[in-house]
Amino acid sequence: MTDTVESISSMIVQKLLANPKVPRDIDGDSKIVEDLAFDSLAVMNFVMEIEDTLDVSVPLDKLADIRTIHDLAVCLAGLKNGNFP
Amino acid sequence: MIDIFAKYDGLKAAIAGLTQNTPRSPFDVVIERPLSATVGLIEGRETLLFGTNNYLGLSQSKAAAEAAIATVREEGVGTTGSRIANGTYALHRRLERRLAEVFRRRHCMIFSTGYQANLGAISALAGKDDILLLDADSHASIYDGSRLSHAQVIRFRHNDPSDLDRRLGRLKDHPGAKLIVVEGIYSMTGNVAPMREFAEVKKKHGAYLLADEAHSFGVMGEHGRGVAEQDGCEEDIDFVVGTFSKSLGTVGGYCVSNLDGMELIRLCSRPYMFTASLPPEIIASTLAALDEMQARPELRHRLQENAKRLNHGLHGLGLNASPHVSPVVAVTLDAVDQAVAFWNRLLELGVYVNLSLPPATPDERPLLRCSVMAAHSPQEIDRAVEVFGQVAKELAA
Numbered sequence: 001m002t003d004t005v006e007s008i009s010s011m012i013v014q015k016l017l018a019n020p021k022v023p024r025d026i027d028g029d030s031k032i033v034e035d036l037a038f039d040s041l042a043v044m045n046f047v048m049e050i051e052d053t054l055d056v057s058v059p060l061d062k063l064a065d066i067r068t069i070h071d072l073a074v075c076l077a078g079l080k081n082g083n084f085p
Numbered sequence: 086m087i088d089i090f091a092k093y094d095g096l097k098a099a100i101a102g103l104t105q106n107t108p109r110s111p112f113d114v115v116i117e118r119p120l121s122a123t124v125g126l127i128e129g130r131e132t133l134l135f136g137t138n139n140y141l142g143l144s145q146s147k148a149a150a151e152a153a154i155a156t157v158r159e160e161g162v163g164t165t166g167s168r169i170a171n172g173t174y175a176l177h178r179r180l181e182r183r184l185a186e187v188f189r190r191r192h193c194m195i196f197s198t199g200y201q202a203n204l205g206a207i208s209a210l211a212g213k214d215d216i217l218l219l220d221a222d223s224h225a226s227i228y229d230g231s232r233l234s235h236a237q238v239i240r241f242r243h244n245d246p247s248d249l250d251r252r253l254g255r256l257k258d259h260p261g262a263k264l265i266v267v268e269g270i271y272s273m274t275g276n277v278a279p280m281r282e283f284a285e286v287k288k289k290h291g292a293y294l295l296a297d298e299a300h301s302f303g304v305m306g307e308h309g310r311g312v313a314e315q316d317g318c319e320e321d322i323d324f325v326v327g328t329f330s331k332s333l334g335t336v337g338g339y340c341v342s343n344l345d346g347m348e349l350i351r352l353c354s355r356p357y358m359f360t361a362s363l364p365p366e367i368i369a370s371t372l373a374a375l376d377e378m379q380a381r382p383e384l385r386h387r388l389q390e391n392a393k394r395l396n397h398g399l400h401g402l403g404l405n406a407s408p409h410v411s412p413v414v415a416v417t418l419d420a421v422d423q424a425v426a427f428w429n430r431l432l433e434l435g436v437y438v439n440l441s442l443p444p445a446t447p448d449e450r451p452l453l454r455c456s457v458m459a460a461h462s463p464q465e466i467d468r469a470v471e472v473f474g475q476v477a478k479e480l481a482a
Binding site: 039040041042044045048055056057058059060061 | 242251444
């Protein structure tokens with residue numbers, strides 16, 4: 001199961017590295033906008049891929065507080081473990 | 086003192102980078118004046134207009150212009166107030182009754198723009214305990230209305246009823262109301278929604294469905310009521326939102342519904358309550374344009390033929406044009422520089438289209454967005470296709 005913060009964070013990094021445009025040295029502390037050069041639409045579209053893998057939906061307002069890959073993993077783990085929705 | 090514009094330094098640099106190798110800014114094109122529905126004067130040249138939303142050509146309707154002139158003489162130029170305070174005229178009520186009849190619904194609210202129609206309807210229909218499910222490629226007015234609603238917002242994959250079905254399935258224990266928002270025709274790409282399939286999903290999950298038919302009203306369906314009419318599922322659409330500024334050629338927006346709760350929205354929709362109502366001459370010209378739209382179904386038939394002609398013509402050149410045949414025909418390019426050069430050259434050769442750049446485009450690639458009108462002649466469409474072919478060759482060389 002990929003439902004701990006660590007395992008989700010690792011899964012996100014692996015998915016990001018599948019994109020050749022993403023820097024190779026990313027980790028959980030990497031900032032999604034600044035370090036990965038994602039604009040708001042790219043972030044939303046990338047999160048959709050993760051949503052499919054984990055079978056959750058992330059409400060848009062939760063994305064507003066997410067800065068790093070770790071933040072995203074915490075949010076997804078919370079959703080996966082029964083918090084909304 | 087902190088520079089209040091400092092947060093836009095990135096934007097400033099992006100605009101400078103975009104325009105340094107181009108003779109004109111794509112954000113600053115001036116149509117000096119329209120010479121007809123299909124030809125405008127741009128940079129002193131007669132230019133074919135393939136970048137408007139004037140699908141039926143009614144922005145140049147003589148009947149609508151005469152109605153506006155007569156009404157200005159009788160009632161003045163503006164209402165100076167909002168609908169709930171001092172800005173409701175008999176004409177507003179008349180247009181609401183007329184639109185309700187056209188859509189065969191009990192209720193209609195009109196708004197001062199199409200943007201405000203989405204903002205006003207969505208923000209009032211969904212509350213903080215409800216959930217909005219938006220197609221990922223939704224228009225900015227839908228996203229903005231969602232923020233104003235304070236509801237939880239979930240995106241589903243563009244035009245994908247099975248993804249919507251999955252996401253609604255995850256929400257089965259959520260106590261709030263669920264409102265799905267889709268568009269009939271998507272304004273950037275011309276993609277047409279699978280409306281009947283969306284309606285089936287909404288029924289399965291007990292959700293509400295709002296269809297924004299801004300670009301499909303007057304365009305699709307036997308009577309021009311949009312994609313829901315064409316798909317035979319109008320009864321399953323709870324709310325239809327649209328605009329007067331596309332097919333009807335004026336300005337303003339509306340929301341129609343059979344649900345009686347709609348009348349309450351008049352007293353809690355901020356974009357309806359706290360803005361000046363439509364001026365009387367605009368309502369008069371909108372009513373006249375609506376008459377013309379209904380009296381001349383041949384406009385819609387010609388529009389469909391023209392849409393096919395432009396779509397097939399651009400596909401015939403080997404360009405990556407929209408897969409759906411609709412009056413919006415977008416050509417997708419790979420790189421922003423290439424798109425800017427293409428767009429400039431089209432304009433120099435007398436064809437005006439819209440340059441749409443990421444992140445405003447759905448898949449982070451630039452678009453040359455064309456739109457076709459009933460008023461275009463086959464020769465004008467063929468000329469536009471020829472110019473596209475010439476520019477594609479020049480840039481490939």
